[in-house]
Amino acid sequence: MDQIPGMDTIGPAVRLAGRAPSLHNSQPWRWVFDGSALHLFSVRSRMLPATDHSSRQLLLSCGIALGHLRSALAAAGWRTRVVYFPNPTRHEELATVEFEPAPIVTDAEREQAAAITVRYTDRLPFGAPAGWHDFEPLLQVMVDPFDAVVTVLPREARAELARASRLTAGVRRYDSAYQAELHWWAGHSLAATGIPPAARISAEERGRVDVGRALPTVAGEPRRTDIAEDESVVLVVSSGPSSRELLRCGEALSTILLECTVAGYATCPLTHVTELPQSRAVIRALTDRDEQPQVLIRVGTVPDSDRNPTRTPRLPLEQILEVSGPTTPVTE
Known part of the structure; x- marks a missing residue:
């Protein structure tokens, strides 16, 4: 088995990561795949300074996207190791994600990844949670x-x-x-x-x-x-x-x-x-x-x-993923 996932895995995983919730759906993240690792960057132009002057919520939003990415990759058969803030001189570089083939994919991993496209933010009143x-x-x-x-x-x-x-x-x-x-x-x-x-x-x-x-x-x-x-x-x-x-x-x-x-x-x-x-x-x-x-x-x-409302929009893949190394094409 290959030791690095191809773009037919990276592309769909990043697209699922983009379904993460963020402050006012600002989506303040960007990914760079260099052919061996995936790098997560914050996008300061999508920060909301009046609401989030310390960037606290920007970091939380990017962390949710990172979690979604890891769930998507786990369901695709890849374990991940994260190096947080790998470059002290580049504060916008939040994490580097490295890969290792997984021996198995569990039902729980598949269910969690499948939930990414089902989850949505519901602002209406709720009934008490059963169970x-x-x-x-x-x-x-x-x-x-x-x-x-x-x-x-x-x-x-x-x-x-x-x-x-x-x-x-x-x-x-x-x-x-x-x-x-x-x-x-x-x-x-x-x-x-x-x-x-x-x-x-x-x-x-x-x-x-x-x-x-x-x-x-x-x-x-x-x-x-x-x-x-x-x-x-x-x-x-x-x-x-x-x-x-x-x-x-x-x-x-x-x-x-x-x-x-x-x-x-x-x-x-x-x-x-x-x-x-x-x-x-x-x-x-x-x-x-x-x-x-x-x-x-x-x-x-x-x-x-x-349970199936219209989903809020998300930025297209080409606006959140940059490829800078040798890869195989994304399979749509």
Whole structure:
């Protein structure tokens, strides 16, 4: 067997990595394949400085893409080894991915990779996640390899969590730079990035979700009217603050999102309550952890009829993958 995957493997894997969620669907990543390894770079032109001035969410987004890539390659029969920040003088070079043929591909690896195209961010209210007590103990096991921590917030913490969400919205309401950035990414007509109307919710629907970013609303008939209020479970994923820790936390998020999808749950990652010191302090107090809260995830169930919505767009492969070494062509 070849020791390096060809472009008929690399191309589809990078395309699947591009399905990772990112802040306002900004997709701040770029890949370079040199014929022997795959290199992940951040794209600073797709950073959102008013929302993410420290690049924290850019690193988390790129980490999720890295996790998706590794899942896709595992299902294709390749183990991966990641060297984080391989070049100290090139801060935009986040990781180098090296390859080794895998002796087998497990059913779990196939299921996780298949979940990449099924997963989507659902901002509507959720029903309570069925079978959660059996699933919850697996969460920390999922993220242990990435040195992240998962906290499942109890239902009684929901009021304080909603307060943190309102606090963030109140502060951001008068931040003109933030609002301009938000309305551009949720309002422009470019086909491949941003948050299209189909991925947003109405004012009535937002009134039934107590923890969510205040995106521009859309008109339309209310959906899921049988769910009077969101009954999701909320997870907090925490890590250290370094760039390496944030990138690996993104990989942990990838695993959680995909495994929740495999289990039949809907998910909605939330970062607005960890962007400002005031709301972040509330979340940290709720987790009672030394690590810093990075992302919250709503997890729940949705009607079967809602499980196949229109997917948000993604940049085409030629805009996120550069080939700089000897390769075989991509097989479409």
